[in-house]
Amino acid sequence: MSDKIKILFVDDHQLIIEGIMSYLKDTDGLEITSTNSCDDAYSLVKSSMATDPFHILFTDLSFDVGNKNVTIDGGENLIKALQRDEIPIKLGVITGHSETNRVFNVIRNLNPLAYILKGQCNTAELNFAIQKMMSDQVYYTHEIHEKLMKRALIEIQMDEVAIQILKELPNHTKISNLEGVITKTDGSLVKIRAIESKLAKLRTDLNANNNTDLVLKAKDLGILD
The missing domain is CATH 1.10.10 (Arc Repressor Mutant, subunit A)
Known part of the structure; x- marks a missing residue:
């Protein structure tokens, strides 16, 4: 079994995955895998559990599945499937979705440990998020945190x-x-x-x-x- 932090990135745009992975290429202690399919991600997580399980999964929310015959059609359903099966993996979101209502619903209903905006993330932020997640602490990109705080304040009023x-x-x-x-x-x-x-x-x-x-x-x- 590897002593590295095993991370699985899931996004249907390969260039996005490559960009995110490039931020982490010089970080020691990480073993990174990627896939463009939520179905594949689910299978990879399940098949690795007995021997060398993933510690963290980062997924986008929206996937263009077209006419493909898929079982899990997006990141939200992928997270739900893993939570339903009570798989001990730390779940995070890396996405372009910053709409307050979407963010609020994802965090309220799915409770991911991280919510990161992929158009704004960098090496320092990703490494910080990974360390927080490994300690079972929540990390939200600053813009997301601000939206949630403002939403909470308005709801109180x-x-x-x-x-x-x-x-x-x-x-x-x-x-x-x-x-x-x-x-x-x-x-x-x-x-x-x-x-x-x-x-x-x-x-x-x-x-x-x-x-x-x-x-x-x-x-x-x-x-x-």
Whole structure:
């Protein structure tokens, strides 16, 4: 059994894999394998378990499978499959997906130890992430960490009335039309002055220039779909 840290990179773009691997080529103590297929990655992890198991798997999220006959069609399902089988491997994401809602859902539902943006990573970051993961600690690229912190802060400030207002805004040409639509938790209607006050606070909290910008900011934060 190897005493090196065994890492498997999974990405359907070979040039991306080669670029990422080039950052680690001079790092001692690593044994790196790669594949372009989630199915192959799953098989490699499973077949190595008894003799020389992988310590870490990094996967992209989206894969272009085209008309290929595949069982596992993307990184999220690959992670789910490995977690379902309770395979003792540390899981990380290296991807171009930085949309707040996608990031939030992946981290909340799959709980990867790392989330790295492949267009911005470098040798130092990858080595740091690997060391953190080997110690069972979480590492998120700075941009991802900032998004999650901002999302958490906004969620703390949000209430059901605020969410209703944000969802209804695109459906009405006038703010006055929201009266009679927005309700409190007890079912009573929210008056127009309270709606306008809530909108003003939301624009301040999300640093929005106007109500249209407010909706866009809410979507960017993943508060709205």
